[in-house]
Amino acid sequence: MTGARFRVRMADWARDDEALRLIRFAVFVVEQQVPESLEWDGIDADCEHAIAEDRGGAPVGCGRLLPDGHIGRMAVQREWRGSGVGGAILDRLVARARERGFAKAMLNAQTHAIPFYERHGFRVVGEPFDEAGIPHRAMERALRG
Numbered sequence: 001m002t003g004a005r006f007r008v009r010m011a012d013w014a015r016d017d018e019a020l021r022l023i024r025f026a027v028f029v030v031e032q033q034v035p036e037s038l039e040w041d042g043i044d045a046d047c048e049h050a051i052a053e054d055r056g057g058a059p060v061g062c063g064r065l066l067p068d069g070h071i072g073r074m075a076v077q078r079e080w081r082g083s084g085v086g087g088a089i090l091d092r093l094v095a096r097a098r099e100r101g102f103a104k105a106m107l108n109a110q111t112h113a114i115p116f117y118e119r120h121g122f123r124v125v126g127e128p129f130d131e132a133g134i135p136h137r138a139m140e141r142a143l144r145g
């Protein structure tokens with residue numbers, strides 16, 4: 001989706017890592033207190049990334065698609081939340097997962113974000129578990145049929 005106030009594009013870790021790191025540092029490391037050693041998990045170069053930028057090109061949100069079809073690291077700068085940025089990033093990554101031929105898109109949702117993912121067609125498939133001190137549940141969305 002291309003909104004009037006922002007646009008979403010696929011990003012490249014080698015070229016866009018500074019912008020992607022900026023968002024994730026603010027949201028996960030500073031706001032959610034995720035240790036940096038967990039945040040920078042070494043697989044970003046193997047993932048496809050989506051980034052949302054404002055009209056001036058400043059990064060406002062991001063997410064990634066892992067080689068196994070998992071979507072993760074969905075993050076939107078606090079002042080931009082509730083503006084459709086997260087939904088647009090998620091739509092883009094789901095579309096990319098479909099293009100790549102995955103039968104389903106999967107993610108581990110922080111429990112507070114479950115209603116957000118449910119509105120985008122995902123359903124809970126597992127029991128609660130802890131990751132980086134934050135409660136999560138596995139969710140998935142069928143992409144075929």
Ligand SMILES: CC(C)(COP(=O)(O)OP(=O)(O)OC[C@H]1O[C@@H](n2cnc3c(N)ncnc32)[C@H](O)[C@@H]1OP(=O)(O)O)[C@@H](O)C(=O)NCCC(=O)NCCS
Nearest residue numbers: 074075076081082083084085086087088108109110113119
């Ligand atoms: C989860 C997250 C990525 C969603 O991004 P977002 O840009 O707020 O998402 P959207 O604006 O597309 O959708 C948020 C929904 O909540 C509603 N909403 C209203 N006010 C809101 C607010 N202040 N903050 C968030 N959502 C709000 C929106 O209307 C929207 O509802 P809809 O889907 O029925 O339209 C974002 O909240 C975030 O970065 N959270 C912190 C990091 C995090 O927890 N990531 C998820 C890890 S699993």
